[in-house]
Amino acid sequence: MKYLKLILSFLAVALLVTSCQEDDLGLETMMVPSNIQVNTDISDDGSGIVIFNVSADNAITYQFNFGDGTTGTSLDGTYTKRFNRNGLNTYQVIVVAYGKGGISSSKTIEVSVESDFSDPTTKQLLTGGDTKMWYVAAFQPGHLGVGPSSGDGFNSPIYYQAAPFEKDGAEASDCFYTDVLTFSTTGEENFTYNQNNNGATFFNADFVGQFGGPTGSGDQCIAFDTGAPKNVTLAPATSGIESSTGTVLEFSEDGFMSYYIGASSYEVLDVDDNSLYVRAIMGNNPDLAWYLKFTTTPYEQQQAGGGGGGEADFESQYTDLFFSDEFEGDALDTSVWNYETGNGTNGWGNGEVQYYTNEEKNVKVENGNLIITAIKEETNGFGYSSGRINTMDKFEFTFGRVEIKAKLAGGGGTWPALWALGANFDVVGWPTTGEIDIMEFVGNEPNRVQSALHFPGNSGGNAIFEGVSIENATSEFHVFEVEWTPETITFLVDGEVNFSFDNDEDKPFNKDFFLIMNVAMGGALGGAIDPAFTQSSMEIDYVRVYN
Known part of the structure; x- marks a missing residue:
């Protein structure tokens, strides 16, 4: 009996050691990020730019909540953010460091930054002073196009330009042409954007696999709800394109405009009461810029006549x-x-x-x-x-x-x-x-x-x-x-x-x-x-x- 008790004691110790070893392995793969260090380089030229450099022990990625309704993500801890609220403002920025297994820790800092950028004309045209709805301009050539990011704007989608209604009748017409994009404003600060895509999004081929679609089969329409309205901030463009308006739309919470290319910032090349032309740098390929045209004419009306008129009984000035x-x-x-x-x-x-x-x-x-x-x-x-x-x-x-x-x-x-x-x-x-x-x-x-x-x-x-x-x-x-x-x-x-x-x-x-x-x-x-x-x-x- 004494020997049996001794054997059982050895077994208990062995089990305890094994259990501790397994626990140690689990902790090793799920270490909590620590020692978060946040350094900032705050511009003093009125541009509103702040460069964040973050480091932490055991961190593999970083997420930012900038305190102005926008967020951002960085793998190496470096992020350039432009704050667009006019005047000198203080923002409470939350930096979340993520480790293996999704374990996280955070640090909150305050930054005071001055911005003097303003473009009330673009905001007025996008919202009509209150709320305005936009649609993909399917009836226009080049309503979707791509070219080099170094291009000069209007003439740059040289790699591809969609023909009028090119996606009509295809699967994408149900999750692209029928999108309703709404820009709204209430007061000076509240500028929002909502994309009603009927629960499905038209994804660029490079992102199809990341969102559960079949890879290797080109652009795809995938069930993906764009969610609640996003905040919009206006920023000065840095592309140097002469034909641009000089303004960039920045959407919070990874918002995008109809065609998903992994981008949330869109440069406004041209905008008037009824048309909008934008470009965005592809999220996984900085060498490519995608171009999109929008109109205030709903898709059904575009199909009916492409926005054309029907004015008869024209009287010419020239008869000889x-x-x-x-x-x-x-x-x-x-x-x-x-x-x-x-x-x-x-x-x-x-x-x-x-x-x-x-x-x-x-x-x-x-x-x-x-x-x-x-x-x-x-x-x-x-x-x-x-x-x-x-x-x-x-x-x-x-x-x-x-x-x-x-x-x-x-x-x-x-x-x-x-x-x-x-x-x-x-x-x-x-x-x-x-x-x-x-x-x-x-x-x-x-x-x-x-x-x-x-x-x-x-x-x-x-x-x-x-x-x-x-x-x-x-x-x-x-x-x-x-x-x-x-x-x-x-x-x-x-x-x-x-x-x-x-x-x-x-x-x-x-x-x-x-x-x-x-x-x-x-x-x-x-x-x-x-x-x-x-x-x-x-x-x-x-x-x-x-x-």
């Missing part, structure tokens, strides 16, 4: 015909028209994938029509051939009414266009020279055409434009017009006004322009090309110019 080409011969009149050949630079600046030729297969006159044909075929290193002609140095004019009767090329990826470019293009370049797009058509959106104006500050994805619904664009002829006066530029389709633009002496639309007609493939506006595409033609019955 002074130029026409009826294409009655059997060859292109080269005393009026020039062939443009090649692919330009970066697909004529738009990422287009066709090679323009002067061959009859791509440009010909037949049966009273000019026919420009895009063909799927290898041509000088490109997968498609097509045609582009212009009147540069042969027929140029200032002011008048241009009328073109045409039947458009169709098929996914086609991009036929009838347009005009400033005659000093070769001297001042684009967009300084100005561009008037009488008609652009996207084969991926067969029931819609659009007209546009490009000039400094409103070019590329930020052009001034409107779309209008159309039927049988590829099977029947329609008349596309522009009435160009010193005061107004008005676009019409089949005699009905699409939209008008106020011209003045400060715009580049007060000098000679020349005409261009072409069929592009792919690119920023043409979008994805149907793999089954073989060839398609744009037929022009006539071009007439009145003064």
